[in-house]
Amino acid sequence: MRIPLLCSFILLFISYSYSQQSQRRNQDLQHAIGDRMIQISDSQKIKVKAGITKIDESKSFETGNCGTRILSPSTLENFEVTGEFIVNYSGFSLEAQEAFDHAIKIWSRLITTSVPIKINASFSSLGPDILGSAGPTYILRDIENESFPNTYYPAALADQLNGLDNVGIDIEADFNINFNNWYFGLDGCPGPIEYDFVTVAMHEVAHGLGIFSSPEILNFGPFDGNLGCYGYDSGENDPLGFPIFIPIIFDHFVENGMGQKVTSFDPNFCWSTLTTMFTGDDLYYNGPNTRQCFGDRLKLYAPLNFLPESSYSHLDEDTYVKEDVNSLMTPFLMNGEAIHDPGCSIGMLQDFGYQAHNLKPIQLDIPTIGEWATLILIILLLTISVNILKINIVSA
Numbered sequence: 220m221r222i223p224l225l226c227s228f229i230l231l232f233i234s235y236s237y238s239q240q241s242q243r244r245n246q247d248l249q250h251a252i253g254d255r256m257i258q259i260s261d262s263q264k265i266k267v268k269a270g271i272t273k274i275d276e277s278k279s280f281e282t283g284n285c286g287t288r289i290l291s292p293s294t295l296e297n298f299e300v301t302g303e304f305i306v307n308y309s310g311f312s313l314e315a316q317e318a319f320d321h322a323i324k325i326w327s328r329l330i331t332t333s334v335p336i337k338i339n340a341s342f343s344s345l346g347p348d349i350l351g352s353a354g355p356t357y358i359l360r361d362i363e364n365e366s367f368p369n370t371y372y373p374a375a376l377a378d379q380l381n382g383l384d385n386v387g388i389d390i391e392a393d394f395n396i397n398f399n400n401w402y403f404g405l406d407g408c409p410g411p412i413e414y415d416f417v418t419v420a421m422h423e424v425a426h427g428l429g430i431f432s433s434p435e436i437l438n439f440g441p442f443d444g445n446l447g448c449y450g451y452d453s454g455e456n457d458p459l460g461f462p463i464f465i466p467i468i469f470d471h472f473v474e475n476g477m478g479q480k481v482t483s484f485d486p487n488f489c490w491s492t493l494t495t496m497f498t499g500d501d502l503y504y505n506g507p508n509t510r511q512c513f514g515d516r517l518k519l520y521a522p523l524n525f526l527p528e529s530s531y532s533h534l535d536e537d538t539y540v541k542e543d544v545n546s547l548m549t550p551f552l553m554n555g556e557a558i559h560d561p562g563c564s565i566g567m568l569q570d571f572g573y574q575a576h577n578l579k580p581i582q583l584d585i586p587t588i589g590e591w592a593t594l595i596l597i598i599l600l601l602t603i604s605v606n607i608l609k610i611n612i613v614s615a
């Protein structure tokens with residue numbers, strides 16, 4: 220009798236665990252609308268925070284130490300515009316709008332769009348030390364031309380993949396109106412205590428484009444801090460009535476130091492190994508295009524203390540420090556730091572399915588030898604005609 224009793228107890232516990240995990244996660248995601256779309260709430264958006272570095276006395280901010288990979292407005296004009304972005308501004312000052320517009324001008328030369336990407340950009344009250352917060356407005360699944368089946372795609376990418384304007388506004392980006400040390404210049408030269416707005420705008424748009432996920436560590440009852448989960452509630456249930464969870468495109472490229480992929484774990488359950496991965500400082504992004512760009516995997520931010528708004532969806536702060544070419548997508552922006560280029564993070568967008576690329580110089584049409592010869596002949600004929608005309612006039 221003891222064994223069946225024990226079995227019953229274990230079954231009961233497993234059933235309880237399953238139900239608790241599912242219910243808890245279901246409560247966190249009540250934004251499913253329709254069958255294929257989920258609306259992303261403000262609390263799920265990814266934040267970038269103000270970090271503070273000790274001012275390096277050996278470097279003078281006065282003498283052109285102006286950040287990394289900065290593209291001036293005049294330099295940008297030499298590169299082809301390949302993407303269309305439409306921005307609705309709310310609460311922006313003129314200088315803030317010019318700075319955001321500059322970031323968009325850079326992005327519009329890095330992405331080729333078939334459908335315009337629409338952004339709502341606002342200044343609003345965010346938490347202390349939070350510079351900005353952004354994400355896709357919606358994520359969609361079952362997209363025509365998708366690279367991974369059973370996967371959510373950010374709205375902007377879904378538009379590009381199926382050639383439709385699926386949801387209207389694709390990206391929402393908020394910036395902290397209560398922050399006093401913004402630098403709105405376009406030259407990437409913030410003062411020692413200032414924070415470069417163009418950098419933050421570039422960063423937030425990247426989250427909206429899809430450098431974005433929503434991992435979770437359960438923090439209740441017997442599972443407190445022990446089980447990690449990923450994926451979004453699809454709004455559909457399995458035969459037992461429990462919700463089915465589906466990953467987002469970013470999840471497919473995340474793995475631990477041993478190369479074990481997050482997506483090798485069933486997203487319908489929460490796993491202790493995922494907790495270790497999310498908090499072990501040993502998490503990587505491994506995609507073909509980032510690997511080609513960087514020559515290796517990119518290290519993701521996975522500190523011991525799990526920060527749902529920062530962990531997993533950023534590059535590692537300690538690896539890609541201020542002035543590193545890949546520092547745009549780290550979770551903290553330091554005072555005096557500026558970078559106006561996604562570095563190898565552009566490879567993530569390519570992995571997801573965007574037509575993304577390095578800047579393309581504008582090709583000037585240089586006439587061929589035949590065209591030159593025709594041009595010279597025309598000029599010669601015109602000169603002769605004018606001279607004949609002159610002679611005729613004089614003669615008359």
Ligand SMILES: [Zn+2]
Nearest residue numbers: 265266267550
């Ligand atoms: Zn961020």
